[in-house]
Amino acid sequence: MSDARAARPPLDRDEADRTLAHLRDEKERISTALLELEGHPGYRLLDGAALDGATRRVQAEVRSRTAEIWALFDLYGRTLGEAERLRARHSRPGQAQLAELTRLLTGPSVELPAEEVPLERRTLLAAPAGERLTLRAVVARMTPLYEDVVKTVAALDAVWSALLSRLAEVEAEQRAAADLLASLGGTDPDLDRLTADLRAVAALVRGDPLALADAGRPDTSRLDALRTALAGVRRGLEEAHRLRDGFADRIGGIAAVLEALRAAEAEARRVRGEVLAKIASPVLPDLPDMSATLADRLATVGRSPHGANVPAATGHGGWNELAGRVADLERAMNGALEQARRDVEVIRGLLDRREELRGRLEAYRAKAARLGGAEDAGLSALYERARELLWTSPCDLRKATVTLSEYQQAITSRVKGAER
Known part of the structure; x- marks a missing residue:
């Protein structure tokens, strides 16, 4: 819209100087604001990133609006510079110079290039003429553009920063697990699957963070789930490390439980025989020979023909796989021992x-x-x-x-x- 106004009396020299001082200060403040915008981490991240999807569209809008702001600011600066040069050439400006200063400082002195004239102001036959604005109108046009860019950048930065921060935590968890696995050897299918999932989510976080936003807020649920799952894998690998470092002691502890189980099962059989001899028609629990089965499992995980610290049973899964098998064996061994001792108590209860x-x-x-x-x-x-x-x-x-x-x-x- 044109900002042409009814003709007004020329500014006197003092009014012109005050207006120039005000506009210089205004220009400086606008320049500072624009430079601070372009220095904002969110703006720099958005401006330099290769993006996709909704975030790419936002990036294009921000670039377009920022370019428009700078173009308007450049025109503003040129007109103000022309007024400053005119005033500098005339220490005592006459009426002609004051009239020109008045036109430059308060009149429609800023002419927009024809291509920037809005479509609704163009005609079918006539080439669009450049729109003319006052310096005040130029600032009024820049202001909503600037506010929109600032709001958009701040909102995107809040989403992106939260996602990148959480992504860094998840990637640190993945690296910790991968380092543990590398030192153990072997493979971990769960870690491979989670790593592939993480790569896919990381690509979204870095390339289209708005795809992981809900109502303008960061949705970290996928990252949170990955972090939880990776932490579980890492704990399993840490357990594998502990197993490797104390393998002999761990196996020795299981062997001690096996001996206790054998003794408990023998006691259960002895007491059962005594009950059968001394109690008529007793109802007795079955006495499975768990020690024999568990002894075979212990022999499998406990062999180490490849060296004192590398059991043959690790297979392609390495110590990570073995840690799970040892933990399962420990649980089974302790469970069988508890059951055998309960059987002894139940059977002896008849004699008691x-x-x-x-x-x-x-x-x-x-x-x-x-x-x-x-x-x-x-x-x-x-x-x-x-x-x-x-x-x-x-x-x-x-x-x-x-x-x-x-x-x-x-x-x-x-x-x-x-x-x-």
């Missing part, structure tokens, strides 16, 4: 139950004697039946328990009768 019933029988007999029931034929018969059941092998615990209960009830009945 018989001893408990025997103790209760003698306690009831002593109670009956105190009550004068030592010569009671009925009580004596019940006692003998219970004693025979409890001291006969194999012992029928169910019948013995029922008989002992009858003996207890008979004693209780005698006590109540004596009280009446």
